[in-house]
Amino acid sequence: MFKCKTSAEVGGMGHSVKRKEDARFLHGKGNYVDDVKLPGMLTMVMVRSPYAYAKIKSINKEKALAIPGVLAVITGEDLAQYNLHWMPTLLSDTQMVLPTDTVMHQAQEVCAVIATDRYIAVDGAEAVDVQYEPMDPIVDPFKALDKDAPLLRPDKEDQKDNQIYHWERGDRAKTDEVIANADVVVKERIHLPRIHVASIETCGCVASYDKDTEKLVVYLTTQAPHAIRTVVALVAGHVGLSEEKIRIISPDIGGGFGGKVPVYPAYVVAIAATFLIGKPVKWIEDRSENLVNGFARDYHMDCELAATKDGKIQAFKVSTLADHGYTDSSANPSKYPTGMFSICTGSYDYEHAFAELDAVYTNKAPGGVAYRCSFRVTEAVHAIERMVDKLAAKIGKDPALLRLENFIKKEQFPYSSPLGWSYDSGDYEATLKKAMDMLGYDDYKKEQAQKRKEGKLMGIGISTFTEVVGAGPSKDFDILGIAMFDSAEIRVHPTGKALARFGTKSQGQGHETTYAQILAEELGIPYTDIEIDEGDTDTAPYGLGTYASRSTPTAGAAAAIAARKLRDKGKKIAAYLLEVSEEDIEWEVGKYFVKGAPEKSKTIQEVVFAAYTNIPPGMEPGFEATHYYDPPNLTFPNGAYICVVEVEKETGAIDVKRFVAIDDCGNIINPMIVEGQVHGGLTQGIAPAMYEGIEYDDEGNVLNGTFMDYLVPTAVESPHWETGHTITPSPHHPLGAKGVAESPTVGAPPAIANAIIDALAPLGIEHLDIPITPAKVWEAIQAHS
Ligand code: CDP
Numbered sequence: 001m002f003k004c005k006t007s008a009e010v011g012g013m014g015h016s017v018k019r020k021e022d023a024r025f026l027h028g029k030g031n032y033v034d035d036v037k038l039p040g041m042l043t044m045v046m047v048r049s050p051y052a053y054a055k056i057k058s059i060n061k062e063k064a065l066a067i068p069g070v071l072a073v074i075t076g077e078d079l080a081q082y083n084l085h086w087m088p089t090l091l092s093d094t095q096m097v098l099p100t101d102t103v104m105h106q107a108q109e110v111c112a113v114i115a116t117d118r119y120i121a122v123d124g125a126e127a128v129d130v131q132y133e134p135m136d137p138i139v140d141p142f143k144a145l146d147k148d149a150p151l152l153r154p155d156k157e158d159q160k161d162n163q164i165y166h167w168e169r170g171d172r173a174k175t176d177e178v179i180a181n182a183d184v185v186v187k188e189r190i191h192l193p194r195i196h197v198a199s200i201e202t203c204g205c206v207a208s209y210d211k212d213t214e215k216l217v218v219y220l221t222t223q224a225p226h227a228i229r230t231v232v233a234l235v236a237g238h239v240g241l242s243e244e245k246i247r248i249i250s251p252d253i254g255g256g257f258g259g260k261v262p263v264y265p266a267y268v269v270a271i272a273a274t275f276l277i278g279k280p281v282k283w284i285e286d287r288s289e290n291l292v293n294g295f296a297r298d299y300h301m302d303c304e305l306a307a308t309k310d311g312k313i314q315a316f317k318v319s320t321l322a323d324h325g326y327t328d329s330s331a332n333p334s335k336y337p338t339g340m341f342s343i344c345t346g347s348y349d350y351e352h353a354f355a356e357l358d359a360v361y362t363n364k365a366p367g368g369v370a371y372r373c374s375f376r377v378t379e380a381v382h383a384i385e386r387m388v389d390k391l392a393a394k395i396g397k398d399p400a401l402l403r404l405e406n407f408i409k410k411e412q413f414p415y416s417s418p419l420g421w422s423y424d425s426g427d428y429e430a431t432l433k434k435a436m437d438m439l440g441y442d443d444y445k446k447e448q449a450q451k452r453k454e455g456k457l458m459g460i461g462i463s464t465f466t467e468v469v470g471a472g473p474s475k476d477f478d479i480l481g482i483a484m485f486d487s488a489e490i491r492v493h494p495t496g497k498a499l500a501r502f503g504t505k506s507q508g509q510g511h512e513t514t515y516a517q518i519l520a521e522e523l524g525i526p527y528t529d530i531e532i533d534e535g536d537t538d539t540a541p542y543g544l545g546t547y548a549s550r551s552t553p554t555a556g557a558a559a560a561i562a563a564r565k566l567r568d569k570g571k572k573i574a575a576y577l578l579e580v581s582e583e584d585i586e587w588e589v590g591k592y593f594v595k596g597a598p599e600k601s602k603t604i605q606e607v608v609f610a611a612y613t614n615i616p617p618g619m620e621p622g623f624e625a626t627h628y629y630d631p632p633n634l635t636f637p638n639g640a641y642i643c644v645v646e647v648e649k650e651t652g653a654i655d656v657k658r659f660v661a662i663d664d665c666g667n668i669i670n671p672m673i674v675e676g677q678v679h680g681g682l683t684q685g686i687a688p689a690m691y692e693g694i695e696y697d698d699e700g701n702v703l704n705g706t707f708m709d710y711l712v713p714t715a716v717e718s719p720h721w722e723t724g725h726t727i728t729p730s731p732h733h734p735l736g737a738k739g740v741a742e743s744p745t746v747g748a749p750p751a752i753a754n755a756i757i758d759a760l761a762p763l764g765i766e767h768l769d770i771p772i773t774p775a776k777v778w779e780a781i782q783a784h785s
Contacts, residue, residue: 094156
């Protein structure tokens with residue numbers, strides 16, 4: 001009845017099959033949160049503060065409420081009646097839902113206007129009369145710890161100054177000693193600027209409470225629907241919202257990049273509004289609201305790298321000041337307030353390291369989101385990769401050679417890093433050599449020498465990064481106490497077609513295709529016969545969501561193991577159907593057969609049919625399995641990126657001539673999707689390297705809150721990305737796969753920065769902070785000529 005197919009024919013692992021989700025996206029049939037329209041739905045618009053720091057003297061709602069169609073104006077005082085005016089952040093700090101007395105950053109939500117349509121709501125928001133008493137804001141994080149700095153968070157009982165916490169890892173004394181006695185020490189203060197994830201779809205929700213069923217349904221652009229459900233239950237449980245009555249539906253998402261993990265104040269207000277008014281309430285953030293709220297990065301890192309005179313790295317020290325805005329709403333695992341920053345020792349083999357960090361409050365928007373990065377890995381990689389290049393320049397050694405001489409060798413894995421990680425696998429030398437070959441590194445070095453003789457500015461920059469992705473393990477990683485694992489549930493229907501559900505949530509990464517490919521490989525069912533479903537907490541198994549490249553390492557593994565449970569069940573059924581013992585049954589993709597007699601076989605479809613129609617005596621009917629996967633370790637992808645630039649002396653214009661990216665993410669599920677991930681990630685790497693940065697004036701005003709001023713690179717600004725890969729399987733992942741999505745965003749900025757600084761080196765320029773814009777380059781050239 002059924003014909004068996006090969007791995008390639010079913011679209012299994014390693015095949016570049018077309019993305020199943022693309023038909024709906026290309027035909028404009030994606031279903032985003034703003035597409036959700038419910039009967040009687042109202043619209044909410046936020047009134048926002050023009051000041052960075054001000055007392056609220058009064059809020060007068062009268063004029064707004066007089067506008068026909070405006071139904072309510074909700075203030076912090078209104079929420080305070082239900083104790084809903086503050087909420088916890090993911091890192092156990094507290095954040096205002098709506099203020100009752102003070103605003104802490106420009107564009108903070110002050111109150112919400114609910115109306116019958118958006119036009120009326122906007123008019124209503126303009127008609128609300130808020131009287132403020134402005135105060136002097138703290139904009140510069142270095143001034144936040146001054147003795148006479150105003151205390152920004154007097155609401156927190158134990159808060160005596162503006163320091164949020166101090167964190168450190170490693171042996172300070174030993175590291176200092178090695179640095180003090182080293183032949184060569186290079187030092188630099190490196191700033192990774194405040195940037196925005198700037199996803200094309202802004203944040204938004206539709207909250208709908210049904211008084212009869214007492215059920216709250218929230219359509220939400222969230223990367224972590226289950227975690228949000230639990231947070232809503234914890235925050236709003238006291239007003240009668242218990243977890244079984246809360247359903248979070250995350251529809252299609254137009255880019256998340258970490259910015260759609262947190263709970264934003266407007267979500268809570270929309271939920272409160274539907275609860276009070278009894279009608280669905282939609283809130284969709286506009287572009288400027290999106291650009292002035294939330295942020296990623298903003299680390300000021302004082303780095304020191306010590307080495308012998310011939311370039312053997314001996315120690316690395318980094319002391320960081322982190323600007324968190326007025327609350328710490330970083331989306332980090334709770335035991336890792338600085339995320340995975342301690343990966344900062346990089347791809348190199350040395351013993352001594354020390355990292356410390358002080359986080360401070362300022363009058364800026366909170367956020368600290370993991371922008372396409374495992375919680376602060378971008379910062380860590382930028383620090384070490386810039387410093388390695390600085391060392392190479394100082395001792396006059398080729399930066400590629402310096403790296404090759406210092407790499408952790410492939411036989412040293414699993415490798416215990418100086419700050420406590422156990423790197424699972426890698427072959428850094430092979431990855432860099434492949435990148436050098438693909439580029440033609442030696443030829444470019446010769447060309448550069450020639451160009452320098454002609455007075456031209458050409459630079460070659462390398463970044464050889466080690467990544468850390470796939471949180472859990474749950475013993476170490478949790479968010480608000482919820483253990484970080486992930487899940488897969490597979491239902492194979494009697495006709496051999498399947499539905500599989502996951503605790504993760506794709507935002508464009510292609511999970512509907514790649515998860516189906518994993519199941520196709522494991523079960524031999526064509527990937528086109530497998531529906532993938534994510535994002536609805538009423539149907540999907542509990543999981544911690546998709547961010548920080550964790551889907552493949554966690555839910556991907558869960559899919560493989562759940563499928564293997566089914567394969568084991570199938571083996572018993574096949575033995576029964578073929579009238580042999582289970583030990584005599586062997587498996588190849590899509591087919592069980594009798595050892596030594598391959599013509600006696602049953603396809604997976606025949607076996608599944610029997611699970612519903614001809615069940616072996618005593619066996620539980622059906623063909624379904626679930627697995628919750630708690631990874632034993634993270635996965636450690638790596639990459640070698642090389643960038644070639646030319647800089648025009650007269651204007652500071654930077655031309656990226658070549659960019660070669662070799663990634664190693666272990667075994668690959670879909671090479672085409674991985675290539676797409678790398679292309680997108682590299683573009684989000686050139687973004688902070690050359691274009692993006694949120695700027696403030698001394699009053700705390702955001703200076704670039706629109707896409708006119710905040711340049712997000714497009715295909716026009718992007719060079720031709722040249723990609724390739726090496727494969728070092730993860731030894732602990734059931735498929736040997738590692739995550740990949742964030743690697744390019746993490747690895748690209750230092751390669752580009754290193755290339756530009758290398759181009760400028762003949763002028764005596766040793767460092768520039770990103771974004772390295774033509775204006776910044778021009779100024780540096782003027783200062784050095
Ligand atoms: O968590 P997120 O989906 O953002 O990141 P990921 O696990 O790195 O996966 C990104 C996309 O690349 C997914 O569609 C994966 O299935 C795919 N991928 C792959 O095909 N092979 C790998 N080794 C890693 C990821």
